[in-house]
Amino acid sequence: MIAPGKGFKSAVVGIGFLVILGACTSQYRNHGYVPTPEDLAEVTVGVDTRDSVLETVGAPSAAGVLNDSGYYYVRTQVRHFGARKPEVVERRIVAITFDKRGVVRNITEYGLEDGQAVALTRRVTDNGIDDINIIAQLVKNIGNFGPSL
Numbered sequence: 414m415i416a417p418g419k420g421f422k423s424a425v426v427g428i429g430f431l432v433i434l435g436a437c438t439s440q441y442r443n444h445g446y447v448p449t450p451e452d453l454a455e456v457t458v459g460v461d462t463r464d465s466v467l468e469t470v471g472a473p474s475a476a477g478v479l480n481d482s483g484y485y486y487v488r489t490q491v492r493h494f495g496a497r498k499p500e501v502v503e504r505r506i507v508a509i510t511f512d513k514r515g516v517v518r519n520i521t522e523y524g525l526e527d528g529q530a531v532a533l534t535r536r537v538t539d540n541g542i543d544d545i546n547i548i549a550q551l552v553k554n555i556g557n558f559g560p561s562l
Contacts, residue, residue, distance in 0.1 A: 440493045445474050447488040447505045453520060456509065461517045466509055473509075483510035504528065 448470040455469050466484060473484035490503040504525040512518045545553070 438494075441502070442491050442493065443488065444491065445486070445488040446471065447486045447507050453507065456517060456520060458517050458520065463511060463515045466517060470509075483508055485509075501525065 452470050456466055461469070463484075470484075470486070474487040475485045476483070486507040486509075488503075488505045489501055491499045492502045493499050502525075506523040506527075508519075508521045508523070510518045510521075
């Protein structure tokens, strides 16, 4: 068998370097759907209704929670780079609001620069058990049994 030469080793090291370099390139992922400006141009404020907007633009990513106030289309582009934390590089939101009759009242577009960070609070319900193991609970309940009414 012939031993590999320096040229072969250099080629293997070069290919390994290219594989490592290729793994560190940015990958972009798109999440959600936002209608195109051409689709939005077909929606007429004061004329179109919820049903005509659904037919023209498509189903929204989310709808208004209170009083069915509007349709919200959300698209986010996230950049993944190697082992780093994913970074949101673009977010576009189109909000189509309706009046009480279900007619389009306004069409608004928002970008990533319009967003605000919202601090979420974690509320935990107390279960009434203060880190007592099962044996301690059984001993604690000795003598607490009585006739049921």
